[in-house]
Each structure stands twice: as C-alpha cells, then as structure tokens.
Amino acid sequence: MIRRHLPFAAVAVVALVAAPLLLEPFRLGLLAKYLCYAIVALGIGLAWGKGGMLTLGQGVFFGLGGYSMAMYLKLTEAEGGLPDFMVWSGVEELPALWVPFANPVFAMSMAVLGPVILAVVLGTLVFRQRVRGAYFAILTQALAAAMVILLVGQQGLTGGTNGMTNFFELFGQDLAEDSTQRGLYLVVAGVLGVLYLGTRQLVNSRYGRLLVAVRDGEDRVRFLGYDPALVKTVTFAASAGMAGLAGALFVPVVGIISPALLGVVPSLELVVAVAVGGRHVLAGAVLGAVVMGYAKTAFSEQFADGWLYLQGALFILVMTLASKGIAGVAQTVAGRLRSARAT
Template sequence: MTAFQDSTVAAPAEPPARPVPAEPAPARWTRLRGPAVFTAVAVLMLVVAPLALEPFRLGLLAKYLCYAIVALGIGLTWGQGGMLTLGQGVFFGLGGYAMGMYLKLHDAGGDLPDFMVWSGVDHLPALWRPFGNPVFALAMVVVLPVAVALLLGVLVFRQRVRGAYFAILTQALAAALVILLVGQQGLTGGTNGLTNFFDFFGNDVAADGTQRGLYVLVAAVLGVLYLGARQLVRSRFGRLLLAIRDGEDRVRFLGYDPAAVKTVTFAISAGMAGIAGALFVPVVGIISPALLGVVPSLELVVGVAVGGRYALAGAVLGAVVMGYAKTYFSEELPEAWLYLQGALFILVMTLAPKGLTGLAVTLWRSVTRRRAAA
C-alpha cells in the first residue's frame, strides 16, 4: 500500500530585510534648497541691509519692497492663474488712501486736514469720519480692495471675460479711479493727493529710527505674504488654479467653477496690493493719483515679467530690480533713463522669455547636467 505523503508545503523563508538606502545628497539639497534660500534672503533683508545701508537708501529699498508685495499678487493672478491685470494700482491706492486718511486726521488732532482748509471745506466730510479710528482704518486697508475685487470678479468672470478683455477692463478701472480722485479736490486732495504726514502711531515719521522700523515691518510683511502665497500655490486650490490657466474649459467640464476660483485669487491679490499701499504711505510720505494710474500699474506688470511671472520669487525679484534700475538710471542718466529701462525690459524678454528666474533655472540645470555627465 502506497503511503500518502503530507500535502502541506512549507512556506519559503522570507528574504532578509534590506537596509533602506540613505537619501542621496542631491535629493536632500533639492528638498532643502527653497528653505535655505528663503532663510538667506531673510537674513540679508532683515539684518544685513539695515546695518549696511544709510537711511535714504534703506527707505528706497523699503519702497521697492512695497512694490514687490503688489508684484507678488500680480504673480499669483497672472503667473499662476493666467489673469493679466493692468489695474493693481486701484487696490494699491485704496489701501494707501485708507491709511493716509487716518494719518491726516491723527495729525490734525480733530481739526480739518490742511488740504481741506486750503480747498475751502468748512466741516469734515462724513466719508472721512470713520477713518479717525485706527482699527477701522487698518481694516479698510484690506476690506476695501478685497470688496472691490470680489464685486468686479463676480461681474466679470461669471460672464467668462478673460484674456485681453479682462486686462483692458482693469486698465480702464485704474484710469477711472484717477479721474475720480483728481476731480474731488476737497475730499481727496486732488492731484497732490495726501501728503505731509508727521506721526505714525506715536512715532515721528521723519526720524531715522522710525524709517528703519518701517523697513523691517515691510520686509517682514513681504516674507509672511510670500510664504502664504507659496503655500496657496502648493495646495489643491493652487493646482486647480494652474489647471484653469492651462485649460479653463476642461476644468469647467470636470465640474469645477473657474469663476469662483479666479474671483478668490483676484481678491487675494487685491488685498496684498492694499497692504502694500498702506505701508507705502508712511515709508514714502505721500499717496497721490500719479502713483496708482495706468503707467504705475504697467510698470509693476513689466517688473513681474522681467523677474519671471511663473515663479512667485521671480515676481518679487523683478519688482525690486525694476525699482532699483529706475532709481539708478534716473540718477546717473536722467535724460535717458526711460529708454534704458525699456531696453532692459526688451533685453530680458528677448534673451529670457521666462524672466530672470527662468534664466537662472536654465543655467542651473545646464550645470547639473554637465556635472552628471562628468
């Protein structure tokens, strides 16, 4: 009789666990490169610059950083969302006038501001009275630009207005605001705007210590807003925004509402511009229609294009570079600085369509490939 063999087969022994390979150095550097660069720039801006620059140059840098905050919002709407906005001066002006109205009322000590006395105004307008409260004024710095942007976004994006039509509409809005401000001499200061500020929350605006403190405040606000915008771009909302930029109709067919996403993004950029305008007022000491019309708005867009609109850091860099170039050319070559500024824009756009940051990334990748091949 044949003996039956046991049908159970022993399971093969599990292979020994392999050690987890260590993360290669290039991968670690790629992951830590962003925080390292941000930390280096933060130390340079917050520590080195206040110690190395004289008060006048430090004030100019603070002005450039105010423009960089506006450019950061343009990079968010244009570079990430594909919405070319040529009227960020509107939101910059709303925030600046909100802060300027509070500072003028504070300096007047309950009386009429000086330009109203010169214009023959005998009592404080009702529009100005709430801005005597600092809490209300600071809230309006953000609320007014965001409310206008939300209203405009709902009216425009729901009608699927985009591309050049949206850009022209925002540019017309900036021109209309300038005409309105210039025509209300007794209410807004007219062409001169609001100027002659003496006190900023208990500090002498003209003092060197106050200007250094304002510079640090502007740089810190720019850093916080940059980190917030960067986190927004990396989130699901940011990926949806990129998808709308590259194919809005496809995103709509997938069940999303591009109008809502674009409206929220436009409102966020408007809030950034309002904050920049409020910081600009004590730094420079003036807010006028000449600073928020069509030409200043176009200069900000040019700065974003020069730095690289597809990267938030490029938008910030471009605003600072264009601001410095404008100052340098106007000091060294006052008769030709407009031509040189235009030549700089043409040169960068011809040699590096993606801006200075795109050129830097291309060079870095080229060097990396050569090292890898070697």
C-alpha cells in the same frame, strides 16, 4: 525640503539684518519702497503667472490701501480739526466718509478689505460672464483710468492732483526719525516674507494646482464640475488684498499718496517688473519689482534726460534674451548644473 528653503532663508537674513546695517537711511527707505512694490508684484505673479489673469489695474487696489492709511494719518495730525488740504480747499466740515478712518483698526482693515471687496464684486461680475484674456486686461486698465479721474476731481475729499502728503507721525513715532524708518523697513520686509511663504504654500496646495488648471484649460475644468469663476475671483481678491496692504505700508515709508502713483502707467510698470523677473515664479515677480525699482532710481540719478529709454531697453533686453525673465535664466542654469553634476 530644507535645501529648497535655504535660498529664501539666506535672502531673508540679508534683508532683515544686513540691509539696515549697511545702507544709509535714505537708501534703506528706497529699498523699503521697492519691497512695497514687490508685495504688489507678488499678487500679480499669483493672478497672472499662476492664474492667467493679466491685471493692468493693480494701482487701483494699491491706491485704496494707500488712501485709507493716509486718511488715518491726516486725521491723527489734525487732532479733531480738518486736514490741511481741506482747509486750503475751503471745506468747512469733515466729510462723513472720513469720520470712521480716525480709528486705526478701521483704517487698516479697510486698506485690505476695501480692495478685496472691490475685487470680489468685479470678479464675480466679470468672470461669471467668462470675460478673460485681453478683454479682462483692458477692463482693469479702464478701471485704473477711471479711478484717477475720480480722485483728481474730488479736490476737497482726496487732495485732487496733489494727493496727500506731509505725514509726520505714526502711532506716536516721528516718521522723520531714522529709527522709525528702520522699523518700517523691517515691518515691510517681514510682511513681504510672510506673504511670500503663504502664497507659495497656496500655489503648492490642491487649490494652486486647480488654479493652474483653470489657466491652462478653463473649459475642461468647468466640465469636471469645478467653478472657474469662483477660483479666479478668490485669486483676484487675494492679489487685490496684497496690493492694498502694500499701499498702506507705502504711505508712511514714502510720505505721499497721489493719483500719479496709482494710474495706468504705474500699473503697467508693475506688470513689466513681474515680466522681467519671471511671472511664472513667485520669487521672480518679487525680484523683478526690486530690480526695476532700483534700475529706475539708478537711471534717473545718472541719466536724468533719458532714463525712461534705458528702463525700456532693459525690459526689451530681458524679454528678448530671456522670455521667462530672470527667474527663467536662473532655473535654466540650475538645471544645467544639476545635469553636469549627475553626469
């Protein structure tokens, strides 16, 4: 049992101790951003890899969490007045929707509860009608597109196309300070570690085995007396909560939230990242998000005109040579090493 947790412990030590010491503040901020995406990927790995629910709209839940945190930060900086973008848009009075978000506890709670509630409502309506497979994927993708349209059309309420930016302070700490960004990185890395261990424990529990059974034979599970709709709804809500929490952490780390970050394309990129890492292994989903995030940055820096082609080539290469992703390759190599050692 101890040996199984050694790789995780080693990675955790490197992430928490070595990265802040070895990386300059800008690169450390990029790594924190990748880890925010990794939290979303962990939820996708749970819903898709273990539950068979291909969700193409995680950007919606990510955006709900991000906008909840952004609203709190904007109200803190306004000090009782109106946020800057509302002034530019001609808004004269703070909208009633914004008022509760001046409370940090409410804002952070809604960053998680908002996505969870939406996922429970959507899951209850969809899974009770036995919608699954490609139909469920298309439905979540349409939800992401509708969310973008809604946000863009509410200029005075959400900042429209530009979204919200210019965040300067979080709980009295200057977000421009290197020490603050280093602290945010440690928080993000710690949250990811806790969520990974919790999700892994969930997958290895009786509920996790039931979830896999629903994925592989939903009708058989129903005949055994279980409610597959309830099982899938709980998992879908858990993945949505992770995405919302990731969005709330993303805002102070990166300093912006906009519709461009939560539409159809970003949601698809996260699914691609999970596929590259290995959707059937939770660690693979996390690794895929970090690898694809780093590849996107590296390719865009070196090949400004053609980095999208290189990113697509990376996805095709991994899927062609290793259909189970990077984690699948690692499992194969580890299995062969164990066989050779036994021989």
